[in-house]
Amino acid sequence: MTATAERTYTSDEMMSVAAARALSGGQKVFVGIGLPSTAANLARRTHADDLVLIYESGTLGSKPTRLPASIGDGILADTADAVISVPEVFNYWLQPGRIDVGFLGAAQLDKFGNINTTVIGTDYADPKVRLPGAGGAPEIAASCHEVYVVVRQSKRSFVDQVDFITSFGHGRGKGEREKLGLPGAGPTLVITDLGVMRPDPETAELVLTQIHEGVTVEQVREATGWDLKVAPELGTTPAPTEAELAALRALKAAR
Ligand SMILES: CC(=O)SCCNC(=O)CCNC(=O)[C@H](O)C(C)(C)COP(=O)(O)OP(=O)(O)OC[C@H]1O[C@@H](n2cnc3c(N)ncnc32)[C@H](O)[C@@H]1OP(=O)(O)O
Numbered sequence: 586m587t588a589t590a591e592r593t594y595t596s597d598e599m600m601s602v603a604a605a606r607a608l609s610g611g612q613k614v615f616v617g618i619g620l621p622s623t624a625a626n627l628a629r630r631t632h633a634d635d636l637v638l639i640y641e642s643g644t645l646g647s648k649p650t651r652l653p654a655s656i657g658d659g660i661l662a663d664t665a666d667a668v669i670s671v672p673e674v675f676n677y678w679l680q681p682g683r684i685d686v687g688f689l690g691a692a693q694l695d696k697f698g699n700i701n702t703t704v705i706g707t708d709y710a711d712p713k714v715r716l717p718g719a720g721g722a723p724e725i726a727a728s729c730h731e732v733y734v735v736v737r738q739s740k741r742s743f744v745d746q747v748d749f750i751t752s753f754g755h756g757r758g759k760g761e762r763e764k765l766g767l768p769g770a771g772p773t774l775v776i777t778d779l780g781v782m783r784p785d786p787e788t789a790e791l792v793l794t795q796i797h798e799g800v801t802v803e804q805v806r807e808a809t810g811w812d813l814k815v816a817p818e819l820g821t822t823p824a825p826t827e828a829e830l831a832a833l834r835a836l837k838a839a840r
């Protein structure tokens with residue numbers, strides 16, 4: 586019998602590495618602050634140094650030497666190829682379809698990839714939790730060619746229906762984005778600390794297509810607030826490499 590090797594990374598690290606791997610060289614990525622920003626910067630430091638990071642403050646091609654604290658962090662402007670105004674980044678870059686991937690976080694996500702970062706609870710005026718709000722995320726979700734969501738998975742965050750739609754995913758199913766005239770494809774990938782989900786091409790409902798190494802389907806289903814469908818050919822995300830972990834830890838430690 587072989588002893589099980591002790592895992593040398595956390596599930597958050599696995600999530601950041603899996604999300605970074607989803608980005609490839611040369612893509613223009615509209616980066617949301619928080620988990621997506623960590624993963625996008627990791628991708629630049631590992632396999633995709635020509636990734637173009639765009640932050641909402643109007644910084645194009647930022648190459649921050651540490652994680653930005655917010656979209657207004659000066660490190661983004663200091664290291665950018667160009668800095669334009671906020672209306673310009675929305676009107677000239679995002680809305681005309683110049684951005685490949687919108688990389689967003691969520692407090693709640695539902696089975697059709699709708700994102701809530703506004704309130705928990707159904708009474709907007711008297712919520713159980715008031716979240717950070719929308720910022721530019723609804724526009725990002727509307728107009729990027731694709732949206733990738735990075736979010737920790739639990740019954741609290743993965744719900745059948747979000748309490749509030751901040752950023753439109755696929756509404757209540759396939760075709761709803763087209764009806765609303767939203768130009769982008771919406772969420773095509775959801776990366777969590779447990780696995781990866783993609784919308785079913787027929788229904789747009791999220792389906793588990795990949796589990797991270799060491800995670801079971803049962804664990805993912807336990808952390809999901811609906812009856813999660815599983816792809817017949819389920820993939821496994823390889824564990825982070827030493828190089829990926831070293832780059833991630835250096836990025837998080839940089840000041
Ligand atoms: C381009 C742009 O970036 S546009 C900006 C728009 N804003 C965003 O996109 C934000 C996206 N991120 C989120 O929504 C995140 O879930 C955040 C910011 C709310 C919280 O993320 P984190 O800082 O990682 O904290 P964490 O997940 O531990 O939650 C912190 C607290 O928020 C509250 N909270 C977060 N998610 C939930 C939820 N689904 N249900 C209830 N409470 C929640 C809780 O009070 C929680 O504290 P607790 O775990 O002790 O109960």
Ligand SMILES: O=C(O)/C=C/CC(=O)O
Nearest residue numbers: 618655656657719720721
């Ligand atoms: O206002 C927004 O859209 C985004 C805010 C995120 C941040 O302040 O870093």
